[in-house]
Amino acid sequence: MTDMPKPFGKPVLSGLGFTRSLRLAIALLVTAVPAFFIGHLAASSYPTIEERPFFWTAAIVLAIFYAVATARWLKKRPSPRPPGEGGGFKLFVVRFLLTLVLAVPAGLLSAYLYGPSLKLANGMLSPGGPQVERAMAVRTGEGDVELHLLYHEPGTTWKIPYTRFMPKEKAPWMAATLTLRRGLLGARWIEKIDYEVLK
DSSP, X not given: OOEEOOGGGXXXXXXXXXXXXXXXXXXXXXXXXXXXXXXXXXXXXSOBSSSSTTHHHHHHHHHHHHHHHHHHHXXXXXXXXXXTOSXXXXXXXXXXXXHHHHHHHHHHHHHHHHHHHHHHHHHHSOOSOOEEEEEEEEEOTTSOEEEEETTSSTTOEEEOOOGGGSOSOOOSEEEEEEEEEEOTTSOEEEEEEXXXXXX
């Protein structure tokens, strides 16, 4: 990049002059879409009871990162005010609102798109032994199967989304034993489900 004249006698680098943090933020946004499809194909191997266990944590972390990256980049941009002129507070407010407008939606979108990849990363490394949890399996009128988890808060259910976890028996309701493992990121994922028809 070459120096170009700047108003009020100060040189400024030509080009966008992205900071490293802003380049990383752009890279995270660009790779979010392919990461969603890749993670979606593989995340079914490590299903969690919560549909999106990492959404809000990832949204907050990514939104803060995007806001900091944007604020650092804006800080390096040329000021539209001549030296000695007031209005610094207004400029700060405008830049702060701009970082929020950019960071919050970007953080929410990124958290949604990276959700399957985070579930995959969570399940690929699972320290500790398996845990067992009991449930009642209820077959709905549409043919779906819901697990009513006995040791969660009342009303906690999990609608089975994958055929490999579906019971072979056609009984209207049966006992289920879930084998779960604690993933690397803290969420428990379901390794297998064993059923027992109650007579």
